[in-house]
Amino acid sequence: MLLLPPDRRILSYLVKETLVGNAPEQNAAAPDLIGCPMCDEVYAVRQPHAGERAVCDHCGTVLIATREGAGLRILALSIAVLVLVVAASFHPFLSINAAGLGNKVSLLDVATSFRSGLLVLVSVATILLIVGLPALRVAALIYVIGPIELGRPPAPRAREVFRMAQALKPWSMTEVFSIGCAVALVKVSDLARLEFGPAFWMFAALSVIVVVSDRYLCSWSIWEAIETADQRRPAPPESEPVSGSEGKHA
Amino acid sequence: MTTAREMGLVTCTSCARVWPMGHARCDRCGHALRSRDTGSLQRVWAFWFTGLLAYIPANLYPMLVTQTLTGTQSGTIVGGAIQIAHHGEWGIAAIVLIASVVIPVAKFAAIAYLALSVQRGAVHGLRHKQHLYEIVEFIGRWSMIDVFVVAILSALVQLSVIASIHPGPAALTFALSVIFTMLSARSFDTRLIWDARTAISPGPPSPSGHQ
Ligand SMILES: [Zn+2]
Numbered sequence: 218m219l220l221l222p223p224d225r226r227i228l229s230y231l232v233k234e235t236l237v238g239n240a241p242e243q244n245a246a247a248p249d250l251i252g253c254p255m256c257d258e259v260y261a262v263r264q265p266h267a268g269e270r271a272v273c274d275h276c277g278t279v280l281i282a283t284r285e286g287a288g289l290r291i292l293a294l295s296i297a298v299l300v301l302v303v304a305a306s307f308h309p310f311l312s313i314n315a316a317g318l319g320n321k322v323s324l325l326d327v328a329t330s331f332r333s334g335l336l337v338l339v340s341v342a343t344i345l346l347i348v349g350l351p352a353l354r355v356a357a358l359i360y361v362i363g364p365i366e367l368g369r370p371p372a373p374r375a376r377e378v379f380r381m382a383q384a385l386k387p388w389s390m391t392e393v394f395s396i397g398c399a400v401a402l403v404k405v406s407d408l409a410r411l412e413f414g415p416a417f418w419m420f421a422a423l424s425v426i427v428v429v430s431d432r433y434l435c436s437w438s439i440w441e442a443i444e445t446a447d448q449r450r451p452a453p454p455e456s457e458p459v460s461g462s463e464g465k466h467a
Numbered sequence: 468m469t470t471a472r473e474m475g476l477v478t479c480t481s482c483a484r485v486w487p488m489g490h491a492r493c494d495r496c497g498h499a500l501r502s503r504d505t506g507s508l509q510r511v512w513a514f515w516f517t518g519l520l521a522y523i524p525a526n527l528y529p530m531l532v533t534q535t536l537t538g539t540q541s542g543t544i545v546g547g548a549i550q551i552a553h554h555g556e557w558g559i560a561a562i563v564l565i566a567s568v569v570i571p572v573a574k575f576a577a578i579a580y581l582a583l584s585v586q587r588g589a590v591h592g593l594r595h596k597q598h599l600y601e602i603v604e605f606i607g608r609w610s611m612i613d614v615f616v617v618a619i620l621s622a623l624v625q626l627s628v629i630a631s632i633h634p635g636p637a638a639l640t641f642a643l644s645v646i647f648t649m650l651s652a653r654s655f656d657t658r659l660i661w662d663a664r665t666a667i668s669p670g671p672p673s674p675s676g677h678q
Pocket residue numbers: 253254255256257258273274275276277278
């Protein structure tokens with residue numbers, strides 16, 4: 218039992234075995250409270266074992282979903298995605314042939330195909346949704362998880378960066394674009410012959426990797442790991458950790 | 468059942484840590500703390516109407532303008548799907564219709580239903596409403612498929628006089644409609660749905676913590 222009603226919190230013990238790193242004996246007494254962001258129910262929670270999941274009793278939201286070695290996997294998969302995004306942007310993506318005429322386009326050509334007037338805005342949105350934001354998001358995950366996996370203190374502003382990565386999740390639309398390619402293929406099938414370039418396969422692969430990587434990502438575990446890693450900081454002469462500078466006012 | 472609010476606590480919607488009520492910002496993740504997002508429904512409706520306003524021209528104007536040797540034809544969203552179906556590709560036609568017509572319309576209906584039922588303080592089917600919200604959130608982004616298809620086709624099909632494809636004005640309004648509906652759904656504070664359960668009689672505290 219990973220979650221308990223908050224009034225039974227004495228039953229919980231801390232078994233520090235978070236998904237990243239191992240930090241043994243600290244604050245072994247107080248169990249943490251966790252609130253469900255969707256329905257506001259509060260639970261006491263002990264440290265989960267790898268592979269444990271916690272689901273909110275009331276609304277069914279998955280609050281914790283740990284996986285063995287998740288941090289390392291997300292890190293490796295994110296690096297792969299970043300490499301593939303860059304490579305896919307510059308290789309031929311699709312080519313078309315009809316009656317002796319041909320055309321080859323890259324991913325960036327596709328993303329910037331709206332050129333007239335206000336439609337330029339659609340180009341901007343497309344390039345963000347299929348290249349910019351996915352790349353930014355995996356870069357942010359590497360930036361946050363990398364130092365923690367290496368047993369170092371978290372990178373500067375890791376909290377803000379991870380919060381941004383979480384907020385970007387719905388706006389990173391690589392898999393939607395992949396399905397869009399399949400639809401486009403059918404639409405022109407009577408007009409011309411389409412051929413896939415190497416970038417197409419890279420993009421298809423990275424869409425799958427993004428989905429797999431997100432299945433390993435448990436936001437609660439990463440917040441715990443950031444907090445644990447923060448305690449690795451060498452000298453703690455300052456007061457309590459206030460992230461960034463803007464948290465100071467009022 | 469005990470909510471954070473009943474315990475005098477506030478839950479961080481970003482990292483799920485709880486803080487004493489009145490704490491302004493989460494010390495762990497830096498997210499602003501609000502027990503309930505009181506401006507939530509206002510934003511939900513504002514984005515909802517903007518999205519709906521953009522969705523109407525998205526269906527009236529052409530998404531794609533195709534120029535071939537035989538002439539120029541411009542297709543709306545529904546027209547494009549019918550054209551695909553004529554080629555016998557029923558599966559793909561269904562994907563296009565579902566992604567660009569069924570899902571957007573169902574999303575407008577679902578968000579309006581959720582917002583109205585919160586405003587009325589409806590106490591039944593809370594779990595179903597939560598489920599409906601999750602479906603809306605999950606599925607919203609898939610409506611962008613049609614915009615991406617237009618992007619791919621207009622970049623690729625540039626074969627001088629034989630065939631060329633250009634995006635139509637509906638590509639912009641449709642993309643805006645999808646983005647605004649996503650923003651509308653994301654503005655929704657689902658805790659407002661669940662507040663209805665404390666409005667009914669609190670009931671005996673059931674210590675059933677198994678899972
Ligand atoms: Zn819940």
